[in-house]
Amino acid sequence: MLETGGQLWSIGELAALCGVTVRTLHHYDRIGLFRATGRTGSGHRRYSEDDVRHLYRIRALRALGLSLEQVREVLASSPDDAGAVRQLLSAQLSALRNQAEQARRLQHQIQALLDNTGSTMPGVDHFISILEGMTMYEKYFTEEQRTELAQRRAELGPAAVDDAKATFARLVEEGLGYVSANTPVDDPAVLDFARRWDGLGSRFHSNDATKSAARSMWQDNSPELSARLPWPPDRLQELVTYLQRVRDAG
């Protein structure tokens, strides 16, 4: 049985030919992405030359970074609907751009971390301390890159973002002063400070202003690191804790 004429390959041969594993072909079979045109009487898969070409297309599309579902879409799309395919590839292109940029950012960050700690041969704690600072610093200053905030940014304009950065710097200096002086949490100046701090956060967040400031320093991913941290991270940590106490007192 099964005499279609022409070359037929077993699953192992096809796998070797196309540089995939047998398990991969089993997987594609199971999810219905790619099945052998035939089976022997005992159930062994037999692949035709068309199958080889089909698998090769799948691997080519996978090599572009598409998911198996996307591959299925492309191959299932009608032959003259190149528009949808172009759109999918464009989306993939921008996803790759983001990936590359993210990778570059992390490279710079790690490189800076290694450079920063290079000569002093510090302990792991110092390492992480620097890292914390870098991360915290970035997290705030690249706030404007978060997609969630895209709309509010548009409303405020880039000038407002720059202004917020400067304001944040001044606020941190002010807050560190209160922490250093161990100012009581019910001091009017501190309460006013906390209000302004939260206010800065709430200009960029739509959620609860009480938590936004602290939250803004940690959330999500982080972009390019071009500057160094002007404040020691431990102090920033203290400041955040201090602010938390102020809020609890208020």
Add this chain to the structure above:
Amino acid sequence: MLETGGQLWSIGELAALCGVTVRTLHHYDRIGLFRATGRTGSGHRRYSEDDVRHLYRIRALRALGLSLEQVREVLASSPDDAGAVRQLLSAQLSALRNQAEQARRLQHQIQALLDNTGSTMPGVDHFISILEGMTMYEKYFTEEQRTELAQRRAELGPAAVDDAKATFARLVEEGLGYVSANTPVDDPAVLDFARRWDGLGSRFHSNDATKSAARSMWQDNSPELSARLPWPPDRLQELVTYLQRVRDAG
């Protein structure tokens, strides 16, 4: 019970504070990466200020792209063993370099694909046909980048690789001639051709020469695309199929 003094956070508060989800904290708890210092009588987790700092360290390390296991390693390493941490970060750095380069390559490839098919508004088939060619072309010509072959490359030297590329180009031309002319698979010239083809592959592969040539055109990942495909992919496919028949006949 549980009166450690000082600020305590619930899991939801900590999650909001650090920009993670509650589920993430549950996960860290389950795998033993990060647990609350305390629990209330009814089992609710209570996090201390130290916990906040600990979690922040974890998130900072995660933000560098480290896995949870690597984070665990770093945090468990003895405080003055900065060497291990530096090594891990260096490894991460090179991994990121590879990632970025891979992303860039795919960007170029997709961009070239979109450019190539931009004006003609072709069908999906044409699209994939171009892609197949690009992929196949790359797969062979970047053979030398495969880690498996690193040693043999070192033995042969870069000149041999360049030579192999030229040889491959000539071989493809020759083979396409046989296919076009529909030369019988037992023709002495074809047999000699197949022998040379396999020989080229076996210079770079350590495994079975019979399959190496075809395999070399598909396996693994692919690097930069700087040139365009000089042969139509369908023809290359035919050539590979033809070679398979030659081998089966021989």
Add this chain to the structure above:
DNA sequence: GTAGGACCTGACGTGGCGTCAGGATCAAGC
């Protein structure tokens, strides 16, 4: 006839969580 490879299906594992499900607990208002 038999040995050892290649093949089959089914099931579980990977990482880093997301997403219910079903129930217990907490905080605030009445």
Add this chain to the structure above:
DNA sequence: GCTTGATCCTGACGCCACGTCAGGTCCTAC
């Protein structure tokens, strides 16, 4: 003191693209 809605708990399954056994069947060459 009671209700109500938010928050908390544990357990379990889902995701993606397969890897890795396990236990059994089949094919091929000697």
